[in-house]
Amino acid sequence: MKNIITIFKKELRDITRERRTLMIMIVIPLVVYPAIFTIISKYMASEAEKAGEKTLRIGIVQNGNGNDFTAFLQQMPNTEIRSIADTVTGKDLILSDSLDAAYFFPDGYDAGIAKLEQTGFDYFYTSTNNEFEVGIIQNINGAYKRSLTSRKLTELSMNQTILEPAKDNARNLASAREQLGSIIGGIIPYFFIIFCMVGCMYPAIDLAAGEKERGSLETLLVSSASRIEIYIGKLMTVALSGFVSAMASIAGLILAAKMMGGDAGDDQSLMQITSLLNGIIEARSILLMLLILLPLNIFFAAITLMLSIYAKTFKEAQSMITPLMIFIVFPSIIGMLPGVTLNVSTALIPILNVSLGAKEIISGTAQAGPLIVTYLALFLYAGLALTLSVRFFNNEKNILRG
Amino acid sequence: MIEINNLNKTFALSRQQKKEMGSDFIGNTVDAVRDVSFTCMPGRIFTLLGPNGAGKTTTLRMIATILKPTSGTITVCGFDTIKDGMEVRKRLGFLTGSTGLYDRLTPDETITYFGRLNGMPDAVIEKRKKELFHLLGIDQFAHRRVGKFSTGMKQKVSIARTMIHDPEVVVFDEPTSGLDVIAAKSIIELIRDCRQKNKTVILSTHIMSEVNMLADDLAIIHKGDLIYNGLYTDFKANMRESTLEDEFIRIASEHENAIA
Numbered sequence: 271m272k273n274i275i276t277i278f279k280k281e282l283r284d285i286t287r288e289r290r291t292l293m294i295m296i297v298i299p300l301v302v303y304p305a306i307f308t309i310i311s312k313y314m315a316s317e318a319e320k321a322g323e324k325t326l327r328i329g330i331v332q333n334g335n336g337n338d339f340t341a342f343l344q345q346m347p348n349t350e351i352r353s354i355a356d357t358v359t360g361k362d363l364i365l366s367d368s369l370d371a372a373y374f375f376p377d378g379y380d381a382g383i384a385k386l387e388q389t390g391f392d393y394f395y396t397s398t399n400n401e402f403e404v405g406i407i408q409n410i411n412g413a414y415k416r417s418l419t420s421r422k423l424t425e426l427s428m429n430q431t432i433l434e435p436a437k438d439n440a441r442n443l444a445s446a447r448e449q450l451g452s453i454i455g456g457i458i459p460y461f462f463i464i465f466c467m468v469g470c471m472y473p474a475i476d477l478a479a480g481e482k483e484r485g486s487l488e489t490l491l492v493s494s495a496s497r498i499e500i501y502i503g504k505l506m507t508v509a510l511s512g513f514v515s516a517m518a519s520i521a522g523l524i525l526a527a528k529m530m531g532g533d534a535g536d537d538q539s540l541m542q543i544t545s546l547l548n549g550i551i552e553a554r555s556i557l558l559m560l561l562i563l564l565p566l567n568i569f570f571a572a573i574t575l576m577l578s579i580y581a582k583t584f585k586e587a588q589s590m591i592t593p594l595m596i597f598i599v600f601p602s603i604i605g606m607l608p609g610v611t612l613n614v615s616t617a618l619i620p621i622l623n624v625s626l627g628a629k630e631i632i633s634g635t636a637q638a639g640p641l642i643v644t645y646l647a648l649f650l651y652a653g654l655a656l657t658l659s660v661r662f663f664n665n666e667k668n669i670l671r672g
Numbered sequence: 673m674i675e676i677n678n679l680n681k682t683f684a685l686s687r688q689q690k691k692e693m694g695s696d697f698i699g700n701t702v703d704a705v706r707d708v709s710f711t712c713m714p715g716r717i718f719t720l721l722g723p724n725g726a727g728k729t730t731t732l733r734m735i736a737t738i739l740k741p742t743s744g745t746i747t748v749c750g751f752d753t754i755k756d757g758m759e760v761r762k763r764l765g766f767l768t769g770s771t772g773l774y775d776r777l778t779p780d781e782t783i784t785y786f787g788r789l790n791g792m793p794d795a796v797i798e799k800r801k802k803e804l805f806h807l808l809g810i811d812q813f814a815h816r817r818v819g820k821f822s823t824g825m826k827q828k829v830s831i832a833r834t835m836i837h838d839p840e841v842v843v844f845d846e847p848t849s850g851l852d853v854i855a856a857k858s859i860i861e862l863i864r865d866c867r868q869k870n871k872t873v874i875l876s877t878h879i880m881s882e883v884n885m886l887a888d889d890l891a892i893i894h895k896g897d898l899i900y901n902g903l904y905t906d907f908k909a910n911m912r913e914s915t916l917e918d919e920f921i922r923i924a925s926e927h928e929n930a931i932a
Contacts, residue, residue, distance in 0.1 A: 287776040485770030493789040
C-alpha cells in the first residue's frame, strides 16, 4: 500500500506539472459549460430582440384585390406595406431580402369575403428567413383569418363559441426541469463522458507509453515495488485525472447556472434553463452522478492504460487510443436523442447507459430499477476492464514490447 | 553473488516478427538465451561480452526479475528471482545507457521517489542522498527540473538513483552507450568503486576497451549461447589473435560455423 501511495503521489506531481494536461484536465471542462450556455442565451436574446425591433416588410400585389387584408395589416404594429407589380417581382424581392413576405389576392377576393364565401390567397416567404420572422408572418395570417371568422359569425348573428363548444385546458404536469431536461439534458452527460475520457487519455499515455519511451519503466520495474503496486498507482492517477475533469465540468455547470441566474431577468426560456441547471446542482443529483462517474472513470482508466502499456511509443499510444473516441461519442449521441430512455436493456449498454442515466438524473425522472442496473453494469464493465488491463501489465511481452 | 544455472529464454514470435526473420526461418519461437550458466562473485566485475542481439540484455533482465526464465534458475544473494522477486530487487541496482529520468521532477524528488520505492525510511534516504549528491556533484542542481539537464548531469542523477539503496548487486546494461567521454568516465569510475566496495557487478557491453579496462571474469555470449566463461586473464593469455576484437570475431565465427 505504501508503494502505491508513493507511486500515486509521484505520478500526480508529474502530470500536474505539465501545462497541457492541466489545460485539458481542468481549464477546458471548467469553461465549456459557461461558454456554451452564455452563447445560447446571448443568441436567443439577440434573436428575440432583433425580431421584436424589426419592421416586417410585406408586399401586396397591386391588382385592386385584397383591400380587406391591407386594411387589417395597417392595424398591425411593426409592419410596412409595399405595393408590388406582380408575384414575380414579389418573389425576386424576397429572394434578394428586400421583402419578408409577398401576398397575392385573386380577382373577386374581396367580393367573396363580403358574400361570406370561402376564398383564398397566396403568400410567399422563404423558410431560410429568421424563424422569428416566419413565426410573425404566420401569426399575422392566423390573426387575419380569426378576424374574418369573427366578422362572419357576427354577420350571421351567431355566437362566437359555436366554433369551440368545449375548451380543452391542458395542464402539463412535467416540471420545467423535466421538460427541458429531456431536450437539452442529453448534452450535459455527453460532455461529462467526453471529459472523463479526455481526462484519462493524456495521463494514461504519459504514464505507460511515455514511461516506456523515456526508458524509465525498466528502472521502475527493478524497484522493490511489485508490478501490481505500480499498476494500481498509475491507474489511480489516471482515474483521478478523468474524475477531476468531470468534476471541473460540474463546477463549470454550477458557474453557468449562477451566471445565467443573474442574466435571466424576465426571459422565460433563460429562466427554464436556469431552473434546469439549479435542479442538477442539487446534492442528490450530484451524488447520483458521482456514483456513475466512479465506475466510468475506472473503466476508461483501465482501457486507456491497457492500450498505452501495449504501445511502444507515445505516438503509437495516441493513435491507438484516439479512435476509441468514436465508440464513446456514438453511444453518447444516441443517448441525446429524444425518445431513447433508460430501461433494463439500455442500462446494459456501456456508455449509452451513462448517457441515459445521467440524462434522467438531470431531468429528475430517473427510475430506481434501471438506474441500479446501470450502476451494476458499470461496475461489472469496470471490473472486467481492470482484470484485462492488469493481465496486460503483468505480461512481459506487452510491457517490454518495443 | 549471482548464480545462474541452465538458463533458457524462448520468445514467441508475432507474425510480423516471423516475416522479419526471413523466409529461411522455420518455427514460431526464437531462443534468446540457451542453457546459460555462470556465477558472479562479490568484489569482482563479471563482464558479459557479445554483439547486439546476442542475448545480453535478456539475461540481465532475467537477473533483474523483469523477465521470467523459460527454464533454469537464477539466485541473487541467495534469493530465487521467481520465488523471491521482491527480495532480489531490494538488493539490486540496475543502470542502462538510457538515463530514463522524469523530466518534470528534480533530482531530489527522483532520488527520494526511488528510495521510498526501495523501502528505505525517509531519514536514511536523506542521509544517503546527501552523501551521493556531494560525491557526484549534484548539489548545485538538486532542486532544478531534470528536463533541461545535459546528458552528463542526467547520468549523474541516474547513478544516484541506482545506488540510493546501496545495493549488494549492481547490473550495468551497456551503461556507456550513447554517452560522451566524460559521462562514460563517471560510469567506469562507478563500476570500479562498486568492485572496491565488494559489490557483485555484472556488466554487459560490446565495447572491447571497456572489457580490457574492467573485466575480472569474462563471459562471451553469441546468438543465445555462452561460448566462453572464465577469468579474463586466462582469456587474454590464450588468445590466438593479436587483439581482443580479432579474437572475439574468431570465436564468434567458430560458433557460427558450429551451429550452421
